[in-house]
Amino acid sequence: NAGVTQTPKFQVLKTGQSMTLQCAQDMNHNSMYWYRQDPGMGLRLIYYSASEGTTDKGEVPNGYNVSRLNKREFSLRLESAAPSQTSVYFCASRGTGFGNTIYFGEGSWLTVV
């Protein structure tokens, strides 16, 4: 079972460069999420998609865009990377229904220099 797959795992960007983080899930989940995790800050929600064709802002959306390409795939784009976006990014997915848990990918380590 692949679960939630993220690419790339590691990336170094220069300030101002753009890049897209890719995420795919094979659990037929409706909801997908992008979180970032920083030391001392915990997991913070960037964007989420409750279903194919919809996206909503989370706690820290500035500087990011997302695309829910289809039910399986949810990408996160940094249009002009900044050092403040150096972080670990986690994609996650969740099935519908009360109490359904979120399952996470392995993470993407992004450094902006």
Next chain:
Amino acid sequence: EDQVTQSPEALRLQEGESSSLNCSYTVSGLRGLFWYRQDPGKGPEFLFTLYSAGEEKEKERLKATLTKKESFLHITAPKPEDSATYLCAVPSQGGSEKLVFGKGTKLTVNP
């Protein structure tokens, strides 16, 4: 604003020394509380979901309990392989599709 607070931030135990981690929350109308384990360099791994006050769930040396305002993760006779960061999360009042996470408790179990 939804709040999830975990304590302590870090905990060091000797192998076999039992203890508890705390997760308190301010979300009203709780629609589940989730516990995760996160190893260094990995994504969070699901452990438990608790739905109502008084509920308990167990997995190996871990037992999670829930009251109306907080949850406890009890670790009985821990082993070094239990060392990890433990996270709790609750669905946001703004919509159950969003989970609000605590900052976690980093547990270290020394042999």
